[in-house]
Every structure is written in structure tokens, then in C-alpha cells.
Amino acid sequence: MPWIRKIHKWASLIVGIQFLLWLLSGIFFNLMDHTEAAGHTFRSHAHQHVEVNNNEFVELKDLAANFKASISIAPTYLLGQAYYLLTHEKGLYKGFKNHYTLVDAYTGEQVVIDSVFAAKLAKQSYNGPSEISSVELMQVPIEDFPKQKNASWRINFVNDIDTSVYIEAESGRLVGHSDDHKRFADFFFMLHFMDYGNEGSFNNIQMILFAFITLWLSLTGLIWTIDLGLRGQYKIKFFAKQQGVKLFDKNQKSMGTIKLSSHTNLLDGLIEHDIALPSTCGGGGTCGRCKVMINPIVKTTSADYLHFTDDELQQGYRLACQHFSNDIENMTLIDVTDAKKHTLVLSESSFVSPYMKELRFKVIGESSLSYKAGAFMRFFIPAAKGVSIPLNLPENLKPHWHHIEHLEYEHLGCTRSYSLAESSMNTNELVFTIKIQTAPHQKVIPGVGSSYLCNLPIGETISAIGPFEEFFASKNSNKTMVMLGAGSGMAPLKSLIEEQMTLSKQTTNGVDTNAAHIHFFYGARAESDLLYAEQFYQLAVNNEHFHYYPTLSQGNDDWLGATGYAQQILALNLDNLGDIDNIEFYLCGPKSMMTETMKLLTAKGVKENAIAFDDFS
Numbered sequence: 001m002p003w004i005r006k007i008h009k010w011a012s013l014i015v016g017i018q019f020l021l022w023l024l025s026g027i028f029f030n031l032m033d034h035t036e037a038a039g040h041t042f043r044s045h046a047h048q049h050v051e052v053n054n055n056e057f058v059e060l061k062d063l064a065a066n067f068k069a070s071i072s073i074a075p076t077y078l079l080g081q082a083y084y085l086l087t088h089e090k091g092l093y094k095g096f097k098n099h100y101t102l103v104d105a106y107t108g109e110q111v112v113i114d115s116v117f118a119a120k121l122a123k124q125s126y127n128g129p130s131e132i133s134s135v136e137l138m139q140v141p142i143e144d145f146p147k148q149k150n151a152s153w154r155i156n157f158v159n160d161i162d163t164s165v166y167i168e169a170e171s172g173r174l175v176g177h178s179d180d181h182k183r184f185a186d187f188f189f190m191l192h193f194m195d196y197g198n199e200g201s202f203n204n205i206q207m208i209l210f211a212f213i214t215l216w217l218s219l220t221g222l223i224w225t226i227d228l229g230l231r232g233q234y235k236i237k238f239f240a241k242q243q244g245v246k247l248f249d250k251n252q253k254s255m256g257t258i259k260l261s262s263h264t265n266l267l268d269g270l271i272e273h274d275i276a277l278p279s280t281c282g283g284g285g286t287c288g289r290c291k292v293m294i295n296p297i298v299k300t301t302s303a304d305y306l307h308f309t310d311d312e313l314q315q316g317y318r319l320a321c322q323h324f325s326n327d328i329e330n331m332t333l334i335d336v337t338d339a340k341k342h343t344l345v346l347s348e349s350s351f352v353s354p355y356m357k358e359l360r361f362k363v364i365g366e367s368s369l370s371y372k373a374g375a376f377m378r379f380f381i382p383a384a385k386g387v388s389i390p391l392n393l394p395e396n397l398k399p400h401w402h403h404i405e406h407l408e409y410e411h412l413g414c415t416r417s418y419s420l421a422e423s424s425m426n427t428n429e430l431v432f433t434i435k436i437q438t439a440p441h442q443k444v445i446p447g448v449g450s451s452y453l454c455n456l457p458i459g460e461t462i463s464a465i466g467p468f469e470e471f472f473a474s475k476n477s478n479k480t481m482v483m484l485g486a487g488s489g490m491a492p493l494k495s496l497i498e499e500q501m502t503l504s505k506q507t508t509n510g511v512d513t514n515a516a517h518i519h520f521f522y523g524a525r526a527e528s529d530l531l532y533a534e535q536f537y538q539l540a541v542n543n544e545h546f547h548y549y550p551t552l553s554q555g556n557d558d559w560l561g562a563t564g565y566a567q568q569i570l571a572l573n574l575d576n577l578g579d580i581d582n583i584e585f586y587l588c589g590p591k592s593m594m595t596e597t598m599k600l601l602t603a604k605g606v607k608e609n610a611i612a613f614d615d616f617s
């Protein structure tokens, strides 16, 4: 389908430009002075009276004998004199290829229209200033009269609009007047009729090509529309049913009746009524958090099977993100969060590493929001166009993106969750550290959520629901904390560390020796990807109980720190961190890091409830 979109895009550009030219030239035609546009500013229509004595004309049969075969012989009058015009070859229209002989009607002698004769004829049809600047014989094509296919005299008059009068050389016929007004109007005719070859006709190759391109535009548009329709892009609200659903809390207490659209899944439908179920996967069917109870006869999905036992399925447990309001009359909400839908406006957007940006949003209409460190927001990413390489990429970061091929794409609307990167109570500013997910190759589009948000212009708004507090640290635990992360797993861990450091009240001026130790293991590919490194080094220098273990998987020779993955460095240090039963683990990073770490901790006998993780993968 991408080639259909490409053809459609280019065809629409060509048709769009020509459409604008039509509009522009059409407006001009409405406003122009039609006499001036025809070149008739100095055109005289005075009729000249001619006295003739037909009896003295030469015999037609003599003419026919003296001159080569003619199609017709007709009397004509030029400058008060009578002539015969013998036509030997005749085009469909006057200007088309014709061949004439002009003959004096009295003597039967052939008359040639020379420059003097032509100038007199021109003056007869002209009523402006009479001075002639030049007379020249023009061969075709004649720029001012592209339809004229016969050689013509051009008589140029001296006036402020550069009038030229054209007299056909063989017949003495007035071809027409041209001047600056007509030439200006001709330019708009050229645009309007796509006569870019100045052929004087709209029956040209450009018009045929244009018709072909328009046909392609229509066809590709139709195919694209059908494709989008098949992929569920168009949900025509007019046809959507509104289903009344009775809500109950987990104690079966009635919460009233709400109307849900048959085109919106239950999770999103509830959000429209300001009811937010827990969700870390944003409706992907993987987190299993959006549990509801509905009519057990409603068909189960594979995601339901993954998250519920047979017993639960028979009781009617289902994932709200996997079902619609059709066939549902009652719904029991197992768990509801305090999360609300907010409108955020982007106030700052800056790169903190070659592939990551720090985004700051202000919450519109809210004086402040409270959330636990480690919380996340779910963004409603609208259907939009995207690019594989960020817009406004700083010059110094461009080398990091050289291996990425330029790709423009369109994506459907979706939701994406991102952790808050700062711990801050009662704030109306939300900070996120987002990694721009690149595509492994051209056939796959990059991460639509990260690209959309990281390319969002300052001042733009977006809807998001939250904060969801699924991943957090206990505020009064004295246990050692191990934070382990990589890549964009930084955001919630940074937030947790900031919160713990604030809670421990340790500052550069005073050391709280009772503060629990925090060990932060963070892995990145290269040194330029080590986020907020300076901030954490400084924190470790100023706080005895904070320990920072940056590690690089692809460090260069200058790198003096640990090399490898964060979980490998944790494995090397784990036995030195104290009693394993006195450690809490907080993990956030890619799937491989999480899996290996879980294996390591399980092997060391770490209990499940001592491990918290934010599984964004």
C-alpha cells in the first residue's frame, strides 16, 4: 500500500498546483477588461465604403486559366480597391494553413502584399498614435497568435502598450491586434488551459497527461480509502450504537448507568465518562490490569485466556480493552484508579542524548497534580503523518542518525504510556524522558508514539490520562534499594531516586548516616547515551548512601567505567550489597534485561515481593 500512497501524494500535488492556477486565472478572467484582453484597445471598426464597377472586373474564367488550380475565387476589398482572392489550399479555420493568391480585380495581375501595403492595411484597423516603429514579416509560429499558421506582417506602433497589428501576407486579412494587455491576459490563458507549449489550444499533451494523473489520483484515493475502511480507520459515529450499561463496583454497589459507543472498547469508553481502569499496556491486552466482569456468554479473546483462569472466565471476567459494549448490559468494575483525562500543552522539548528527548508539559486548567514517583501517563496519540528522522535535529546529533533512512509514513490513532521522569508533588508541570524508537529497517515504521511526541511543536496540546501509580517505592522502608535500568527505563528510576533522596533529607550540607543505601545500575550503548550522567555522578559524590554504576555495552577506548550490560554489573556486585533479604529491587528496561535480571534474582533467592518492575516492553 505505500506505493499507492506515494502515487496519490504526488498526483495530488500536481493536481493541487494546477487547481490553484485555475482558481487564480479564473478570478483574473472575471476581473479583466475583455476589450483590453482581446488586444482591442486601439482597434478601429470603422467601415470603409468601396465603390466598384463589377462590369470592369476581369473574367473569372481568365483568372482560372492564368493561375493554378483554386478551390474558390472570391472578391475582396482592401484599402478601397477590389481584388479577387484565389484560394488554393484551405484549412478548417481562417488561421489554419491556407494558400492564397491575391489578384487585382480589374487587371487580373497578381498583387503581392509588401511591407508598405501591409502598413497601410494595419493603419486602417488602428486608431491609436500613428507612428510605426517597425514592419517585419513573421514566419510561424507567431508568439502573439499561436493559432495563426500562415506567414504574416507584423506592424509595430509606437504607444505605451506596444501595439502590434498582424496582416496575413498572402491574403491581406487582418489577423488581429496584440498589445501588453493581451499578452498579460494570454499568460493567464496559458495557465488556465495548461497551454504551456503556447499552441493556442487546450487540446494539448499537458491536458491529456493531466487527465491521466487526475484519474490516478481518484483511483489511488479510492483504494486508499477502502484500505483505511477495512483497517477500521473510519468509525462513522452516525452508525455507532449507544448502548446503556449498568455499572457496579466490586462490592456490587450500583454506580449508575452510562452510555457506551459500540465503536469504542470498554476501557476507552469508560475514560469518556472519567472512569479509568488500571492499565500499563495502554489497551494492548498484555498487562491484564483492566479487569471487569460482564456477561459470561460474551466471547473470550486469546488475551482473556492468558490472564484469567477457566473459573474466572466462567464467572464473566474479561479484559475491558478487548471488548465492546455490544451484548453488554451490566459491568462490574474490579478496580478503578483516580486517573483523569487531562489536556497537556508542550512547553519544552530538548535532546538529552542522540535518541532521547526530555519533554515538559503543562497541565491545562489544573492548578496542580499529585502522583507517586514512578507513575506514568497514557497519551492519546492522534492519527498523523510521521518521519523516521526527527525534525529540527541539532547539527551535532546528525551523525548519530546517518544510518537511518528517511521515511515518511502515516499512522492511525493509538495510545502510548510514558513514565514521569521527575518526582514532584503538587505540580502542573509533567516531565518525560522519551526514547525515539527507530525502525530496524525501512519496511517497518518507527515508534509512532515516541516520534509523534518528540516532533510535537512547542505550544501544541495533547490528551493524556493519568497519572497511574503502578510502579512506586515504599516511602518508609529502611531497606537497601537497587535500581536497575537501561535506555528509556531511566525515567521512572530517576523519579524514584529523586523521591528517595528527598525523603532521606540528605543534602550536600549534612549527611544522614541512617539513610538506606541506593545502588543505581544504569546501562547504555555509548557514553553519549548515558542520560543525566553528570547529575548522578554529582549525587554520588555528595551523598555517601547513593552509588552510581554506569555501564556501556559499546564503550570506546576512552571509557574508563564498566563495560557490559547493567544486569551483568549487578551480578558482579550483588554479593557486596549486603543481606539479600534486606534489599528491594526496582527494575525498568528492555525485555532481555528484565528476563536476565529476574533469573539472577530468583537464583539468589530474592523473594517476588522484593522486586518491583515497570515492564514497558
Ligand code: FES
Residues within 6 Å of the ligand: 267, 278, 279, 280, 281, 282, 283, 284, 285, 286, 287, 288, 289, 290, 319, 320, 321, 322
Ligand atoms: S489495558 Fe492492559 S490488558 Fe487491558
